[in-house]
Amino acid sequence: FDYVDTILHLENIKSDPIPPQNINLFHTVARVTVPEHANISFNNKTADIFFNKDLDRMNFLEIPIGTSIGLVSSKKDINLIVHNENEQDVSDIYFHVENNEIKTLRDVMPAMLTLNEEIIKQDCLCYLMERVI
Numbered sequence: 001f002d003y004v005d006t007i008l009h010l011e012n013i014k015s016d017p018i019p020p021q022n023i024n025l026f027h028t029v030a031r032v033t034v035p036e037h038a039n040i041s042f043n044n045k046t047a048d049i050f051f052n053k054d055l056d057r058m059n060f061l062e063i064p065i066g067t068s069i070g071l072v073s074s075k076k077d078i079n080l081i082v083h084n085e086n087e088q089d090v091s092d093i094y095f096h097v098e099n100n101e102i103k104t105l106r107d108v109m110p111a112m113l114t115l116n117e118e119i120i121k122q123d124c125l126c127y128l129m130e131r132v133i
Helices: 002-008 117-122
Strands: 026-033 049-051 068-072 081-084 095-098 101-104 109-111 126-131
Touching (some): 026 109
Antiparallel strands (some): 026 081, 049 068, 068 101, 109 126
């Protein structure tokens, strides 16, 4: 509201173009869930998927390829599930498991990351956004 109110009360609007380096535009490309049968935890390392305790620090930050977001049990062949806007499974282009670590396969910005295990199981872990410009 304050932003819109400020814009509405400007005496003039600059016509100078905004420098490209000052524009950060992202769009949502996917939704990340966990397998229904997997147990997850932020404090129990024996869970099927053990997420980093401070995973939410990555919320709305662009994270690079190779970023670890958690561990999977060595006894399970498990990974995160990622669906794009068309509900197509695109898991294999966003995450992979390497030495039991879940790592990103491309630069992404997680959005709406939650540490609430119940919400993760009922809804999702997060959404993924990618840079447009």
